[in-house]
Amino acid sequence: MNEFFHMGGYAFYVWSSYAIALVVLLLNVLVPMRNRRRLLAAIARRARRARRT
Amino acid sequence: MHPKRKKRLYLILLMVVGIGIGIGLALNAFNDNLMFFYSPSEVVAGEAPSGHPIRVGGLVSNGSVKRQENGLTVNFDVTDNAKTVTVEYTGILPDLFREGQGIVARGKLDDHGVFVADEVLAKHDENYMPPEVADALKTAHQEGVEGQAPGTAAQ
Amino acid sequence: MISRWFHQLGSPRYFYRFSGRLIPWLAVPCAVLMLAGLYQGLVVAPPDYQQGESYRIMFVHVPSAWMSLFIYMVMAGAGAIALIWHMKLAEVIAISSAHIGASFTFLALITGSIWGKPMWGTWWVWDARLTSELILLFLYLGVIALHNAIDDKRTAARATAILAIVGVVNIPIIHYSVEWWNTLHQGPTVTKFDAPSIDMRMLIPLLLMAVAFKLYYAVVVLMRARCELLERERNTLWVSELAESK
Numbered sequence: 139m140n141e142f143f144h145m146g147g148y149a150f151y152v153w154s155s156y157a158i159a160l161v162v163l164l165l166n167v168l169v170p171m172r173n174r175r176r177l178l179a180a181i182a183r184r185a186r187r188a189r190r191t
Numbered sequence: 192m193h194p195k196r197k198k199r200l201y202l203i204l205l206m207v208v209g210i211g212i213g214i215g216l217a218l219n220a221f222n223d224n225l226m227f228f229y230s231p232s233e234v235v236a237g238e239a240p241s242g243h244p245i246r247v248g249g250l251v252s253n254g255s256v257k258r259q260e261n262g263l264t265v266n267f268d269v270t271d272n273a274k275t276v277t278v279e280y281t282g283i284l285p286d287l288f289r290e291g292q293g294i295v296a297r298g299k300l301d302d303h304g305v306f307v308a309d310e311v312l313a314k315h316d317e318n319y320m321p322p323e324v325a326d327a328l329k330t331a332h333q334e335g336v337e338g339q340a341p342g343t344a345a346q
Numbered sequence: 347m348i349s350r351w352f353h354q355l356g357s358p359r360y361f362y363r364f365s366g367r368l369i370p371w372l373a374v375p376c377a378v379l380m381l382a383g384l385y386q387g388l389v390v391a392p393p394d395y396q397q398g399e400s401y402r403i404m405f406v407h408v409p410s411a412w413m414s415l416f417i418y419m420v421m422a423g424a425g426a427i428a429l430i431w432h433m434k435l436a437e438v439i440a441i442s443s444a445h446i447g448a449s450f451t452f453l454a455l456i457t458g459s460i461w462g463k464p465m466w467g468t469w470w471v472w473d474a475r476l477t478s479e480l481i482l483l484f485l486y487l488g489v490i491a492l493h494n495a496i497d498d499k500r501t502a503a504r505a506t507a508i509l510a511i512v513g514v515v516n517i518p519i520i521h522y523s524v525e526w527w528n529t530l531h532q533g534p535t536v537t538k539f540d541a542p543s544i545d546m547r548m549l550i551p552l553l554l555m556a557v558a559f560k561l562y563y564a565v566v567v568l569m570r571a572r573c574e575l576l577e578r579e580r581n582t583l584w585v586s587e588l589a590e591s592k
Contacts, residue, residue, distance in 0.1 A: 147398075152402050155406055158453065167565075167569070170572075174569070177573060177577060181589035184586075185586040185590055
């Protein structure tokens, strides 16, 4: 197991590559999810306000 | 297709072809500058510019790597299997540096025709295989060579 | 029948519903393939005879680099459709692709750099392959910046489509750079004409990751396109009904 994380001495290079890839791939999923939620909330707020006036 | 749309399609195609030809001509004109390194043959023939640092790329000749007394300076021959340039380099070599390996060295030719490098980069090939397979390929190759020589029995 | 479905898909409302249902069907196989690829690549695949364990960076680097080219072609293709047929959905797909393509180009460059340091001995060189890939990143960023700079979405879509189509010229340059010029980057392994010069146990995780990345792109481009559609259609009845039902 230790050997697996050690990556033959290249642990820093291998794991930092995979970590950066993971972060970028996750951000690309999370950002549109958050945008969609915010957008729908904003549209709903505006629609409610429009009906009141 | 609607004639208006057809016109737009042709305009786009024309644009891509036009720019493609333009870029192609430009790249062709700057071809030499886009080469990352010169081969030893080009350096020996004097085709590489002198005066400013250039890069030489080729294979490290087998048995040519010699460390000097101080332990940091290394001499080795770089070859493209036609001509050879001797390189002298002081510093840390990349992990992949070894005899038979492709390398790219940056530096200048000195008065004795020795290429004094200030940077040595390793170039690896496009083959990926586990060590056992590489060993097997090597032995198979040797056996093939030995098999051709008279008097040696195949294993 | 097919052309009617195509027209239906072009309607933002239908596309929003359809893509919402499609996403899980793409996301699950994507996750499965990616986990399988990671397991095969990090655990099962043997070390390389020259590069040892460091070559495992390949399983994120190479699929990212392939995606950076593939997504650019999709973006330029969608841009061309948007220019010729004035199809709104194509405009949305084009700009949504730009962000994901830029991410993959960034990943290809950064993982390549991290791989280059221990193997080549340098983080970066200005050889033809690396430089043309960097230009690809600037093309993506240019498309995004141009789109943000123009307020009217339809004008923005047309301007960015032209920039994207012009940039297509860079794609064959990236692909053939290692053959046309001598570069520090090595030549193609998998896409060369004779059999790929890579061990089967290394090729399998590479292809698994490549397919997983394609599916990932499909999922994320649909997610982004849905946001973009909501934003563009925010004044329509179906969007406000949808927003209020949440």
